[in-house]
Amino acid sequence: MEVFNKAKAVRLRAHNDKYLVADDDNQTIRQSRNRTSRKTIWVVEAVSDQGIRLKSLARGRYLSASDLPFLLGMTGNKVMQVEVEKGSEWMVKWEPVQEGFQVKLRSWCGTYLRGNGGTPPWRNSVTHDQPHTSATGKWILWDVEIVDHFEFDGLASFSSFASDEPFGSEPPTPLTTKTQIRHSSSVMDLFRNAKTIRLRSHHKKYLSADEDEESVVQDRNGSSKNVRWTVEFVSFSDAIIRLKSCYGKYLMASNQPFLLGMTGRKVMQARPERFESSLEWEPVKDGSFLRLKTRYGNYLRANGGVPPWRNSVTHDVPHRASTKDWILWDLDVVDIETQSSVHKTLDHPSDPDSPLEVDSISSSVSQDSARPSTAEYNVGGGSNSPPKSEGRRISFLFADENGEDEDSERHSLNFNGKGVEDLTRKLEEEMGIEGVVVCTRSPLNGKLYPIRLQLPPNNGTLKVVLVLKSSTLGSEFEKQGLL
Incomplete structure (x- = not known):
């Protein structure tokens, strides 16, 4: 529930990397890979300590668990867009249930919001149901992406809900939103051409993978291999990256508190059994600097002050003017990708102790016909051997x-x-x-x-x-x- 408490609006991403969408007919709920559509944004309304309502920003209607079967003779009932009528508010209430870094959304009748896979008519459909097999158990898990307040405030000012144009594509878009998009595109071009980078904090120290292969700290030594991070793009987006340390582990925004009773959560090096949203970062340009946003709306933060804050790195939202610069980073591109159209993307590893296998190559290069050269791998400070095939x-x-x-x-x-x-x-x-x-x-x-x-x-x-x-x-x- 914590992620919904601090969010004005969210996107919900299903297990198949598709987003929950309010369709044009003002009734259907489906899944789509088009993240840039306004139809993927849901305004959060708290109704109790455990309950929320989700209202489509594009349609102005609420996500509802109906009692109508999706297909006659099959399990699963329809999820629809509805207007809230007096006495039927209970049909649009959802209870978020945390499961790791993801959530399940429980309906008024105890079933869960489910993003279906498989063949039509199941493909891209959304129902509410109980998972009956282990293969479909992950279909009720959702990644929650908090919509940045710049983006939300700009989009909420539109008077018409009918358009489905991508963000920033219309002339009347507010200047703040257009500027945000233009900056974001510019900074992604830098990452797109980068093979290895360094991130320098407001304290003139570099983001560093500690020698314990778990902690992440700040270090003034810019020549150390520990401050170099390999850039990888995720397969479903060209605006989200992962950062891999010299130890072959990923920069992770964990849900563990850095200090009990204090704001800020630990940032760590991790190699989970499968790729999770906690490993994903969205670069956002801020003047001549950038911010790295987690999938939950927090930012990578380089802390100052006295120990234990000094040289530590957490993820948080700055609450005071004196710490707002702590989430700003300078980007140094150390190595340039020789084939700039190739993005490095990886699949879910099956063995946490084995090297990861290349999943897909995005942009103009075919996903099934290209592989990065072995020179792109430099795990553990010097080995250029290619990963083992699993x-x-x-x-x-x-x-x-x-x-x-x-x-x-x-x-x-x-x-x-x-x-x-x-x-x-x-x-x-x-x-x-x-x-x-x-x-x-x-x-x-x-x-x-x-x-x-x-x-x-x-x-x-x-x-x-x-x-x-x-x-x-x-x-x-x-x-x-x-x-």
Whole structure:
């Protein structure tokens, strides 16, 4: 509940990196990857110590857990946009339940807000339900992104709620919002071309990874390898980064208090089992400096004063004028990326003690055809060896009834087995569906054929197409004895 207490407005990001959206029909709630739409912003209204209401900034209507089934005969009821009528306020109340760095939103009837995956009509839909399998348990977990007050105040001044243009794209946008966007774009260009950076605080000290491989401190020695941080872009956004220390660990905004009874939370080096929102930072330009904002609205802060504050680093919101400069940083680009269009993005690691594997390359370079050079890796102060491969990369999408690609969006995962049955089971668990046929597309005639015996040799990313057994094409495979 703490994150909602200090937020005017939020975005909610589902497990599949898509955002909760109030659709144009003033009724439907769905998911979208378009983070820049005003339809992703929800105004927070507190109704009790444990409850909140979420009002769409774009539509002016409330998020409601209805009693209408999403599909007849299936679990899960519709989540809708509604006007609050007297006596029905209870239908728009949600109770945030903290789970690690994420939250679950519990409805009036005890079910949870769920961002669905899988094939249509489930894909991009939002329902409220109880997770019935371990594969769909993460579908009720949401990352909460606090909307910066500059952004919110500018957008809230619009008189029309109907537009779905990205922020800063309209002529009447207030100057503060346009300036904020222009600055943010400029600073992201610096990060986009950077391979390694240093961050110098208001106290003329550098952000440093301590030798205990856990703490983060400030240090005046700008030549130390500990003050160098490798820049990585996350796969779902070109405005969010991760920073990796010389020990191969990530700069993390933890939820542990730095000192009991005091504001400010610990900033640490961490290597979690999977990438979390606590590792994500949003650079925001502030004059000739920048601020690094966490996904919860706090800022990376270099503390001054007497011990234990001196040389410490926390994340917080400055509450006094005397400390407002403590969240400002100078950026020094130490090494430049030779291929500026390549962003370094990583997938969720399966083993916290093994090197991470490259996930995808954004911008104009294909996600499945490029890998950074081994020179980009310098973990532990000097090793240039490439990371070990944890299994193989599987890139997949769904086919429609006629065998055509259903959409252009490819998904991917790591797979350690060899058999087709194991891969099928893994894909079904990942997507939360059953009855999948793993196929490959012939390079000669473009037709789909089931992979039956053994997976092809591990020569890089394996591209497959998924077909439902219940589809027309699945029935044809069965008639031909291919299943």
